[in-house]
Amino acid sequence: MRRVVCPGSFDPVTNGHIDIIGRAARQYDEVVAAVLTNVNKRGLFSVEEKVDMLRECTADVGNITISQFSGLLVDFCRENDIGAIIRSLRSVSDFDYELQIAQMNYRLAGVETLFMTANPQYSFLSSSLVREIAQYGGDVSSLVTPYVEQRLRDKYESRES
Numbered sequence: 001m002r003r004v005v006c007p008g009s010f011d012p013v014t015n016g017h018i019d020i021i022g023r024a025a026r027q028y029d030e031v032v033a034a035v036l037t038n039v040n041k042r043g044l045f046s047v048e049e050k051v052d053m054l055r056e057c058t059a060d061v062g063n064i065t066i067s068q069f070s071g072l073l074v075d076f077c078r079e080n081d082i083g084a085i086i087r088s089l090r091s092v093s094d095f096d097y098e099l100q101i102a103q104m105n106y107r108l109a110g111v112e113t114l115f116m117t118a119n120p121q122y123s124f125l126s127s128s129l130v131r132e133i134a135q136y137g138g139d140v141s142s143l144v145t146p147y148v149e150q151r152l153r154d155k156y157e158s159r160e161s
């Protein structure tokens, strides 16, 4: 069983994330999309909301499971018998950052990191930009699924009221 993890903040999951998770699912037996529970950084969405959106967006693919983790990613990998981490590269600056993390994760626990190049149609896309656009009422319909778009609308409307 070749099980890999696609870790992230997923605040919220974007079409770029879904593209990577789906492509990974075609290459490996099982893909675990794992949401970081970051005690130091409060996101727009709760971990439960992020997990819910990921479940909805990946519901039609059988070999994807959604999970959450806190602490070190390599510990999560060890506990769940995961041999490799999948990370997306959108740009050279992503590579600069990811290389160091990947090498440290390998040093810590021998866990491999496999890089997938982002689909060029999503190379400019990030959750933080999606949040900013949605916050000011901009159109994010080509950047996230309709379900996530609605969750963003609900979130910002409830914050205004």
Ligand code: PNS
Binding pocket: 007, 008, 009, 010, 036, 071, 072, 073, 074, 101, 104, 105
């Ligand atoms: O979506 P993001 O924010 O780019 O994902 C970053 C993530 C969750 C993959 C990264 O922050 C992470 O693995 N955090 C867990 C703590 C950890 O293991 N850090 C690496 C130490 S070398």
